[in-house]
Amino acid sequence: IVASSMAGVIYSLLSGQPICILGGTGPNLAYTVAFYKLCNSLDVEFLPCRVWQGLWCSLITVILAVTDCCAVMSYVTRYVEEIFAALISLIFIVEAVYAIGETFWNKDNSTAFLTALLALGTYILAIKLRDLKKTAWANRFIRITIANFAVTIAIAVATGLAQIWRADVNLEWLMVPDEIVPTLKDDVTGEPRSWLINPFGEKKTLPTWAIFAAFLPGLGMAVLLYLDQNLTTLLINRPTSGMKKPAGYHLDLFICGLIIFPICSIMGLPFPCAATVRSITHLISLTTYTERPVPGGGVQKIASKVAEQRWTHFAIHVLMALALLFSRYLRYIPKAVLFGVFLYMGITSINGNQLFERLFLWGIFDVTKYPRLPYVTRIRTSRLHFFTAIQFLCLVVLYALKAIKQTAVAFPFFIAFLIFVRMWLRHLFAPEELAVLDAHEDLPPDALKKVAEMGTQTWMGAQSGGEDDVVRGTSNHSLMESMEKEETFGEAVHRLREPARASSKEPARASSRTRSDAETACV
Structure with missing residues (x-):
């Protein structure tokens, strides 16, 4: 401490x-x-x-x-x-x-059984209290306050229960x-x-x-x-x-x-x-x-x-x-x-x-x-x-x-x-595979679908750029270059993510779009 x-x-x-x-x-x-x-x-x-x-x-x-x-x-x-x-x-x-x-x-069996109950009870109670903010119980302030102190409350409750058997177990x-x-x-x-x-x-x-x-x-x-x-x-x-x-x-x-x-x-x-x-x-x-x-x-x-x-x-x-x-x-x-x-x-x-x-x-x-x-x-x-x-x-x-x-x-x-x-994995996997499996950014599924339709090889820069270039977003043969716009992979990722973030803030507007409109917005 x-x-x-x-x-x-x-x-x-x-x-x-x-x-x-x-x-x-x-x-x-x-x-x-x-x-x-x-x-x-x-x-x-x-x-x-x-x-x-x-x-x-x-x-x-x-x-x-x-x-x-x-x-x-x-x-x-x-x-x-x-x-x-x-x-x-x-x-x-x-x-x-x-x-x-x-x-x-x-x-002894009593000590072991009570130890397991207290440990699992603390864990389960902390999980349930943490997830309380996702429910409709009480009001928002109470739910968030309890969720924020879920572990503390669980420790206090389990410790209080343990005092009942302090002299016996x-x-x-x-x-x-x-x-x-x-x-x-x-x-x-x-x-x-x-x-x-x-x-x-x-x-x-x-x-x-x-x-x-x-x-x-x-x-x-x-x-x-x-x-x-x-x-x-x-x-x-x-x-x-x-x-x-x-x-x-x-x-x-x-x-x-x-x-x-x-x-x-x-x-x-x-x-x-x-x-x-x-x-x-x-x-x-x-x-x-x-x-x-x-x-x-x-x-x-x-x-x-x-x-x-x-x-x-x-x-x-x-x-x-x-x-x-x-x-x-x-x-x-x-x-x-x-x-x-x-x-x-x-x-x-x-x-x-x-x-x-x-x-x-x-x-x-x-x-x-x-x-x-x-x-x-x-x-x-x-x-x-x-x-x-x-x-x-x-x-x-x-x-x-x-x-x-x-x-x-x-x-x-x-x-x-x-x-x-x-x-060493670059010798076992293609650059475009590693760019997806080992990428920090997860593109929206619709954006990925549209990118795939426009050409995986062009997007990944695998035709001339190395795997390191793809991962770091510095390939010169990106999808954006085919659209006559200089843009790195990382910038393209950021730009493609923005519509998804915007749509999550405006669910009503996003739900009213057709699938083709959403794909067009992403790309």
Whole structure:
């Protein structure tokens, strides 16, 4: 809590993209656990060695920021972003399910059953309250207020119910100290450790070789935080998010490396970085959406406006710091409730991830029942599933590397390796296929139909431009050139989307048009 609140206040005031919420992440935790086990196996103190790991990480992060290394993220496409976001979702879901299942192995039946009920009840109640704004119940203000505090209300209700069986069932509760002190205590004296870590050893002298050997784990942590920070920022700033203000990739990384990471290293705090699920949730809370029907069933949400500002980020972390004054009350919250919150965070973050959308298509045997989205209508079904299978295999390998103790330290480097996997895909898929499967922009189905009628090859620029040109919208052989108008692919996409956005704001007018009129308006 101290690390997140401190980093959040600094980041909200100095960063280039304050929509991103800083905090501990699943990959960060997994890497720290792997480093802890490595220190134990080498018989060196963890916290002093971690200070040097953090300082090396801070130095490398600053170097990455000032040498324009964030420009490498321009090679990261939706393919890599979706795998990374899926990994975060998977970590939340698997850890929550595993924690619930573990109670059935190690606890009595009453404890296990109540743990499962509280976790699932918290998740279901949060989902139902969140969806309350879509109903006609009460009035709009009440519905939106309840939906905005859905998770908080669910935690309060589940915690209240847990108190009924507090004396009868051996539930696990949060262990929180009465005062603001570090939770780690000395084995002999029982005194809590100091806020500042001695980098040369607490109980015994840290070997000199360990200071320099910490460079490699520091490099791995820097790579992980670099990817975690920038991939989350990429997800926030992708075109479909509706952001208007530019991002500040180098500035954000520089602030983390120069100020936040060194402080956390010396104080023995977790290294906060842009947390994917929390950042996306923050973005969603600030976004106004319009819904667009998808032929074949369902609707597609389109971001029409985002309230881009710093105050919500600042206020969140100030309130988080003030919550430390009431930490004694946190001990009344059972861990089972937090398992439900983790499950909620993991499952809700699946929404909008095209990888999961394409994975769900594997369960639909009748292809005529597929939603008429661009990657369905423009790509052969076998090629669509082949692309999804490769992406899913990368996700499985990435999670396996994280889960296996012997390879956990190396899994950040595989995240970076995914960029090269994406480059290799150009040898398996045609440029026009990748331009649809790996595009940030989803064109309206009617516009795609009209474009297809006027010539796929001309539109995609595949006759002379490379796949990179197509994805970046810089091909000179676009459909617009055939209409004697110079326009990039990205500009054409934006122009084609405008009629769909306008029609979503004026449903009565759009519904009165004929299909041919709508197609003419799109093109």
